[in-house]
Amino acid sequence: MTAPAREALVLRVVDFGESDRIVHLLTPHAGRLAAIAKGARRSVRRFPGTLDVFHHLRVQIAERRRPGGLARLEQARLVGWFPGLRSDATRFALGCFVLELLDRLAPENAHPQDARRLFRFAREALALVERAPADARLRVLLELVALDALGLRPELDDCVRCGGGPPAGFLVAEGGVVCGTCAQRVAGGLLPVRPGTLRALSGALRLPLARLDRLVLAGPLLAEARELVARLARFHIGLELRSDGFLDEILDGPAAGAA
């Protein structure tokens, strides 16, 4: 049997009925897609341990037969599996956070060029979570660069209204900073933010993903950055991420910093 040709990253696995599973995949050819894996709960023969989050697979997918139907996952082979994300609860939580952002925001039927870029981002981000210090700083930076990769890059340098500067605050609804003059005409919702915070976040967007952990962000700047990025994410997603609460619990919890 030849190896299935298409690559995919498992974002989410949901049990379906007694014997099936629905798998949410990120693919470099079509973006996000959901496929049903028939018999995956019961039989380990067809999908021997392959359908699990973080798994990088080669898959064979039968296209859905009618609109609104599900594609069928016919075959899957494990290529890589990010073991470091399973052996540490904080890394696991951060990895799930990345997957949830992608599962919520990655486009279906994406343009191949966008799909390829997003797939690469996902793999690099998970690789980063495997090795970088798993802390509150990494969470903020990951969320920012994920939003950027998903086409929701905030404007952090020039005023979103007039293009001028310097920034007087961040306007979540308009996805960027506004200058002092424009700020006077803003009715509400202006988030005050220090120049240092904006410089750090702007720097994060220019860094290659693999070097993101070198960025310094701590103390009140980290708290500000957290607020800004979280509000931006919530604005675009419409609700809080499930893994957000989990991360809060685990980053401050009894086992935090144990690893």
Place this chain on the structure above:
Amino acid sequence: MRSAPPIERLVANLKRLPGIGEKSATRLAFHLLGSAENQVQELADAIARVKKDIVLCEVCFDLTDRSPCEICRAPDRDTATICVVEEPADLAAVEGTGGFKGRYHVLGGALSPIDGIGPEALRIRELEARVAPGEVREVILATNPNAEGDATAHYLADRLRPSGVRLTRIAYGMPLGGDLEYADHVTIGRSLANRSELE
């Protein structure tokens, strides 16, 4: 095929059970219709009682009709070893091997950020409380061998390590990404025998 409304209602209810489709449901319905009155009544009673009579064991959190459960009361079971599983069905699977003579702890799930299940949602404090007095020497972490189960096992190990208890993880003859509930007894038995220290 159209049936009288009472039969259709029974078929509709049976169909909600796992693994039962239209055909099986219809077959069961007609079987019940042909059974003796007292047999049908006994089945109906059994179904009605199961929700009322089953409680959680106050020690291990398995489902039982009397708390503490039979395993937690049994004087011949080793109190120094606790096998931690996600769900009662997993406990039943391990118990089915007949090879484990210690006691259990049912967590009530596994860590799952995407489902909003954090440490506080699981019975982790209860496990810590069982380990704290010092009588327990080994905790076997038998959460499912998938990402959630692995992460949960490592999280538990971090929490329990200060107590000095020996921490082991069941070995995998189990397929990666698998479900303990669906593994056969030989596989689970072998996995238990080959458990290893958790770093």
